[in-house]
Amino acid sequence: MAISDQLTQLNTIKGDIKAAIIAKGGTATDDFTTYATSISNLPSGGGGDDTLKDLLERDITSITIPDGTTNIGEFAFYKCTGLTSIVIPNSVVTLSQQAFAACNHLASVDLGSVTTLGNQVFQSCTGLTSITIPDSVTSIGNQVFHQCSGLTSVTIGNSVTSIGSLCFGNCSALTSITLPSSVTTLGNQVFQQSGLTSVDLGSVVTLGSQVFTQCNSLTSITVPNTVTSIGNNCFNNCRDLTSVTIGNSVTSIGGYVIYGSNNVTSVTCLATTPPTIQATSFQGPANLTIYVPSASVETYKTTGNWVNYASQIQAISE
Numbered sequence: 001m002a003i004s005d006q007l008t009q010l011n012t013i014k015g016d017i018k019a020a021i022i023a024k025g026g027t028a029t030d031d032f033t034t035y036a037t038s039i040s041n042l043p044s045g046g047g048g049d050d051t052l053k054d055l056l057e058r059d060i061t062s063i064t065i066p067d068g069t070t071n072i073g074e075f076a077f078y079k080c081t082g083l084t085s086i087v088i089p090n091s092v093v094t095l096s097q098q099a100f101a102a103c104n105h106l107a108s109v110d111l112g113s114v115t116t117l118g119n120q121v122f123q124s125c126t127g128l129t130s131i132t133i134p135d136s137v138t139s140i141g142n143q144v145f146h147q148c149s150g151l152t153s154v155t156i157g158n159s160v161t162s163i164g165s166l167c168f169g170n171c172s173a174l175t176s177i178t179l180p181s182s183v184t185t186l187g188n189q190v191f192q193q194s195g196l197t198s199v200d201l202g203s204v205v206t207l208g209s210q211v212f213t214q215c216n217s218l219t220s221i222t223v224p225n226t227v228t229s230i231g232n233n234c235f236n237n238c239r240d241l242t243s244v245t246i247g248n249s250v251t252s253i254g255g256y257v258i259y260g261s262n263n264v265t266s267v268t269c270l271a272t273t274p275p276t277i278q279a280t281s282f283q284g285p286a287n288l289t290i291y292v293p294s295a296s297v298e299t300y301k302t303t304g305n306w307v308n309y310a311s312q313i314q315a316i317s318e
Contacts, residue, residue: 067091072099074118081105084127088112095121097141103127111137117144119164126150129173133157140167142187149173158182165208168194175217179204186211188231201227207234209254216240223247225270229254236260236284246270253277259284268316272296274303282309291316 061082065072067089074096077083085108086100094116100106101123109122111134119141122128130153133140137157142164145151151171156163158180165187168174171194179202188208191199197217201207201224209231212218216239223230225247232254235244238261246253248270255278258264267282268291269275282288292300294315301310 062086065089065092070094072096074098075101078102084108086110088114094118097121098123100125117141119143120146123147129153131155133160135159140164142166143169146170156180156183161185163187163190165189166192171195178202184226189213191215205229207231209233210236213237214239219243221245223250225249228252230257232256232278233259235264239263242266244268246275248272250275253281255280256283257281258288261285264288266291268292269300270316274300274306277305279305279308281305282312288312289314 062085063077063083064087068091069089070091071094072092076099078098079102081104083103084105086106087110090113092112092114095114095118097118098120101120104124104126106125107127107129109128109131113134113136115136115138117137117140120143122145123143124147126149128148129150131145131151132155135157136159138159138161140160140163143166144164145168146166147170149170149172152173154174154177156179160180160183162185163183166189169189169192174194175196176198177196178200181203183202184205186204186207189210190208191212192210193214195217196215197219199221203226204224205226205228207227207230210233211231212221212235213233214237218238219240220243221235221241222245226249227247228249229252230250234254234257235241236256236259240263241261242263243266244258244264245268250271253275262285264285265287266289270293272293272295274296282290290309290313292313292315297313297315300306300313
């Protein structure tokens with residue numbers, strides 16, 4: 001069977017992928033996790049004889065993973081630029097690193113009962129407009145949807161506890177997101193340069209560094225009472241940000257949290273006991289007022305690095 005004929009069956013017949021690799025001089029087993037390595041190790045054809053990887057990238061439009069497969073390996077379908085849809089059976093529990101990265105025409109994904117999304121699984125899938133993370137998923141890796149510039153809708157299942165660094169970074173069309181109460185940790189730069197205008201942080205406990213850096217459409221942010229720490233540069237360089245409200249359980253605030261967000265005029269800290277801050281925590285905006293509980297005004301003004309902002313501290317209006 002000619003390679004071109006084999007490629008038309010790749011969406012349903014797993015065995016043809018193996019046969020195509022062997023026909024091109026490679027080696028493969030029946031395990032999906034070996035295919036990416038097998039394909040990438042094939043020699044370049046020359047003289048118009050494309051490598052199998054080139055043919056795969058050009059011709060696959062849809063994939064139905066065979067039932068019984070448990071893991072989609074690293075780079076398994078990396079840069080399959082013709083791919084538009086994926087159906088993943090419930091037997092699959094792990095999508096490994098960059099399994100579908102740079103599939104820039106991918107528009108539809110059914111994640112089945114996957115439990116783990118590895119790093120960069122869908123990075124640069126610019127055609128992806130919506131995604132539902134099933135309740136079976138417990139963690140979302142780093143950069144999973146990084147640079148998915150067409151992504152407008154995200155639904156996160158109720159079992160996810162952590163979202164990795166840059167997960168939704170550069171998702172410029174993503175304007176709103178609601179985190180379920182199960183999510184407690186946001187890694188560094190999770191929403192960096194996204195299009196967020198509103199966000200519900202649910203019951204998050206830890207905000208990493210630069211979580212909202214360069215979210216230029218965000219005008220206000222409320223850090224819930226569940227949060228205990230805010231990382232460095234968390235809200236910096238947010239062009240349209242005007243106000244930040246910090247919940248009453250925060251005990252530490254990193255440096256430069258609003259640096260470069262020059263339109264911020266108010267930061268409200270609800271904690272009665274002043275959190276630990278850096279000398280640079282609120283450096284940047286020229287017309288900033290810091291509002292704190294009325295009973296704690298003097299304590300704030302005389303505690304640690306808060307003394308640097310004593311003239312800007314006022315009581316929250318009752």
